[in-house]
Amino acid sequence: MILDLNEQAGRLLAFPIEWLRQRPFVVFVARQDVSRFLNFLARLRQVPATETAALELFINDRGVPVQLSIGSSHRGLDVIYRLAILDLSETKAIENQLKETLNNWFSLVENAPDTIMTVDRKARITFCNRPLWGYSTRALAGTTLTEFVSEIDRVKMEKCVAVAFEPGHSSTCEVKGANGDKERWYSFSFGPVQSHFKHAPTTTVTIRDITKHKRTEESLRASREQLREFAARLDGVREEERMRVAREIHDELGQALTILKMDLAWIMSKPQNRTHKKIKSMIAEVDQTIQKVRQIVTELRPSILDELGLSAAIEWQLSEFQERTGIRGIFESSSETLNLSRDVGAALFRVVQEGLTNVMRHAGATEVRIGIKSAKDVLSILIIDNGKGITRQQISNPKSFGIVGMKERVHRVGGQLNIYSSPGRGTRIEISTPLQ
Ligand SMILES: Nc1ncnc2c1ncn2[C@@H]1O[C@H](COP(=O)(O)OP(=O)(O)OP(=O)(O)O)[C@@H](O)[C@H]1O
Ligand SMILES: [Mg+2]
Structure with a gap:
């Protein structure tokens, strides 16, 4: 029989306190727990004590899990029980949710698809989702992840782990030859630890075998390297060939023409020659041809490049360009002599030539500006036109051989070439290369 109860108890049992007084409590105990409850009371009647039990009450047609603490004492011949009831329904719901989350x-x-581990700050493995490197998950637990990597990678991995334990940070390292298998590559992605865990004991690691990916990457790099070397050789051969042709034209044709001119002059010097006038025009023509030959020779291999260097050669090229195309050329240079090897000079000169050819052919510009600047150990060259601009697709199109060639040449001498442009606002080519 309930003698007295507090407000919370009334609320839990869902009846007015007055109504509950003098009612038997056992009516609220779920049927399956009734005998257990009565056994309790019987035990406590003999020996006054306090006991705790988890059982179910039955309130408003539903089961409510509770924790019951029952203490007994004697008052004369009667036994008085004191019940403390802790409603566990919310705790139970959370427990179920937690179970489900854990299961998921x-x-x-x-x-x-990947191997997943948890490791502590010292990279000690506390959990692993599957066997790895021939070790069972049980054998892996307790070992240190860094034991499995080579000496060289150990420090790298330790750093990676340390970073992952800074809240909000994650880190990745790629390692070759984990567990002594020199042929395989793995990527280890650590963390991040949960930010509300200031001193999180562990973080997660995802381990992925990236051997296939690495092999593809390596073979791609090798073939790119090969291609670059091949192009370099081709370039060298082409440059030599140009020089040879230039020398030949200069030596052979130039001399032949000069002799021809001298012969003509000699004939003309003879008195009363009727063909006097004709010969005079022939000499003029030969003069023009000599001029043209000279121009061809210089374009093949501008001797100015060897004699006066890159800056002067570019300036000369720009003035030629202006004369030929009517596009205004502006040259700005803040460096007089540049300490460049012959190959580098020739490569950069050809790049500028291709840049100018593109301006002439595609830009529809009225002005092109070339700037040369050397600061510290870097040489930069700018080619800026005020034409219609290039689209991003045109720049990255692998079939734009002119542009690809320019980039390749600059890369080969250790530099970089970037193209900036927006439609209608001209094009800006930036070349920068290290000065040795
Ligand atoms: N300065 C420029 N202004 C506007 N468009 C340009 C400029 N330079 C290049 N382009 C565009 O980019 C494209 C690619 O240039 P790229 O030099 O690679 O090839 P190309 O000049 O067409 O042919 P080539 O292989 O003979 O050089 C050109 O077709 C042109 O449409
Ligand atoms: Mg081109």
Whole structure:
């Protein structure tokens, strides 16, 4: 029989306190727990004590899990029980939710395509979702992840782990030859630890075998390297060939023409020659041809490049360009002599030539500006036109051989070439290369 109860108890049992007084409490105990409850009371009647039990009450047609603390004492011949009831329904709901989350997490981790571990600050493995490197998950637990990597990678990995334990940070390292298998590559992605865990004991690591990816990357790099070397050789050969042709034209044709001119002059010097006038025009023509030959020779291999250097050669090229195309050329240079090897000079000169050819052919510009600047150990060259501009697609199109060639040449001498442009606002080519 309930003698007295507090407000919370009334609320839990869902009846007015007055109504509950003098009613038997046992009517609220769920049927399956009634005998257990009565056994309790019987035990406590003999020996006054306090006991705790988890059982279910039945309130408003539903079961309510509670924790019951029952203490007994004697008052004369009667036994008085004191009940403290703790409603566990919310706790139970949270527990169920937690169980479900854990189940989901486990199935996620078990079915993940990668190896997943948790490690502590010292990289000691506390959990692993599957066997790895021939070790069972049980054998892996307790070992240190850094034991499995080579000496060289150990420090790298330790740093990576340390970073992952800074709240909000994650880190990745790629390692070759984990567990002594020199042929395989793995990527280790650590963390981040949960930000509300200031001193989180562990963080997660995802381990992925990236050997295939690395091999593809390596072979791609090798073939790119090969291609670059091949192009470099081709370039060298072409440059030599140009020089040879230039020398030949200069030596052979130039001399032949000069002799021809001298012969003509000699004939003309003879008195009363009727063909006097004709010969005079022939000499003029030969003069013009000599001029043209000279121009061809210089364009093939501007001797100015060898004699006066890159800056002067570019300036000369720009003035030629202006004369030929009517596009105004502005040259600005803040460096007099540049300490460049012959190859580098020739490569950069050809790049500028291609740049100018593009301006002439595609830009529809009225003005082109070339700037040369050397600061510290870097030489930069700018080619800026005020034409219609290039689109991003044109720049990155692998079939734009002119542009690809320019980039390749600059790369080969250790530099970089960037093109900036927006439609209708001209084009700006920036070349920068290290000065040795
Ligand atoms: N200065 C420029 N202004 C506007 N468009 C340009 C400029 N330079 C290049 N382009 C555009 O970019 C494209 C690619 O240039 P690229 O030099 O690679 O090829 P190309 O000049 O057409 O042919 P080539 O292989 O003979 O050089 C050109 O077709 C042109 O449409
Ligand atoms: Mg071109």
